[in-house]
Amino acid sequence: MSSFTKSAQQWATFARSWYLIDARMQPPGKIATMCAIRLQGKHKPIYHALSDVGDHVVVMNSRHIAFSGNKWEQKMYSSHTQYPGGFKQVTATQLHLKDPKAIVKLAVYGMLPRNLSRRTMMQRLHLFPEDDLPEDILLNLTEELPQPREIPRRLNEYSQEEREAFPTLWTP
Amino acid sequence: MVFLTLSCWIRNRGPDRYWKVQEVLSNARHFRGRKNRCYSLAVRAVRRAFVYATKARKIKRRNMRTLWISRIAAASREHGMKYPALMHNLVKSSVEVNRRVLSDLAITEPKSFLSLAKLARAGQQEGFGAALGDGKEPPGVFSRIVTLQ
Numbered sequence: 549m550s551s552f553t554k555s556a557q558q559w560a561t562f563a564r565s566w567y568l569i570d571a572r573m574q575p576p577g578k579i580a581t582m583c584a585i586r587l588q589g590k591h592k593p594i595y596h597a598l599s600d601v602g603d604h605v606v607v608m609n610s611r612h613i614a615f616s617g618n619k620w621e622q623k624m625y626s627s628h629t630q631y632p633g634g635f636k637q638v639t640a641t642q643l644h645l646k647d648p649k650a651i652v653k654l655a656v657y658g659m660l661p662r663n664l665s666r667r668t669m670m671q672r673l674h675l676f677p678e679d680d681l682p683e684d685i686l687l688n689l690t691e692e693l694p695q696p697r698e699i700p701r702r703l704n705e706y707s708q709e710e711r712e713a714f715p716t717l718w719t720p
Numbered sequence: 721m722v723f724l725t726l727s728c729w730i731r732n733r734g735p736d737r738y739w740k741v742q743e744v745l746s747n748a749r750h751f752r753g754r755k756n757r758c759y760s761l762a763v764r765a766v767r768r769a770f771v772y773a774t775k776a777r778k779i780k781r782r783n784m785r786t787l788w789i790s791r792i793a794a795a796s797r798e799h800g801m802k803y804p805a806l807m808h809n810l811v812k813s814s815v816e817v818n819r820r821v822l823s824d825l826a827i828t829e830p831k832s833f834l835s836l837a838k839l840a841r842a843g844q845q846e847g848f849g850a851a852l853g854d855g856k857e858p859p860g861v862f863s864r865i866v867t868l869q
Binding site: 590591 | 826
């Protein structure tokens with residue numbers, strides 16, 4: 549790579565990549581941190597806040613994210629319509645049913661730095677509720693990132709041999 | 721009385737007010753609003769700007785260091801290590817490379833940075849082995865009693 553011309557090297561260094569993240573059965577917070585790091589460009593050694601080195605991130609299956617604990621019932625998203633008496637509070641479930649992309653979008657929005665580049669970075673985040681992505685985005689993708697959380701398997705997804713091989717405390 | 725006619729009472733005020741005003745306004749030309757045109761507003765704005773510039777000389781050093789640290793963290797995560805682990809193991813291996821040089825290496829000499837990351841990774845694994853293992857020295861290491869002066 550050092551044998552290329554300087555202009556080609558610079559083009560390769562500052563090119564904007566497209567990352568794909570599958571959010572099925574993943575906690576939205578962990579997805580959002582991965583997105584925020586790559587949208588800002590903090591995963592690159594050439595990072596600078598003013599240099600606009602962020603990449604595009606495509607998140608698919610945002611309808612199938614998985615909160616841990618009781619957050620689906622207890623986490624509240626608040627907003628105000630600016631009219632008197634217009635304070636609205638919805639639970640995570642209600643918000644997710646109304647708009648399946650909103651939870652991940654709000655999580656990423658809160659993790660980006662509070663400056664004027666935040667809106668540009670949000671424009672580079674592409675959210676899809678299911679895994680059917682449009683053609684032009686599929687053509688742009690360069691890398692798929694590994695999922696942050698290992699998806700646990702249900703009991704009926706284990707084969708009979710694995711079930712027998714699992715250590716038991718006592719035999720009845 | 722010295723001034724006997726009216727014309728001799730007229731005082732000659734300073735001839736160079738224009739240049740004194742331009743001295744201040746030239747520092748304010750890139751400001752927003754009337755501060756870049758009107759002298760009274762510009763004087764206050766220019767004084768604040770100079771105060772900020774004086775204070776910023778110390779803050780610049782702090783900002784540069786945070787920038788180096790975030791760049792080194794990004795590069796070390798590319799190689800599977802985290803920044804605190806990298807720095808601690810480099811210090812333990814008595815590699816006294818400062819953050820400025822490390823961040824420049826990460827940008828322009830990626831292979832050298834990779835070799836430093838591998839050195840730190842080896843030190844980290846040795847530390848894990850010493851902490852979790854059975855207290856025996858790993859084979860091939862003849863002295864671990866090397867400390868920084």
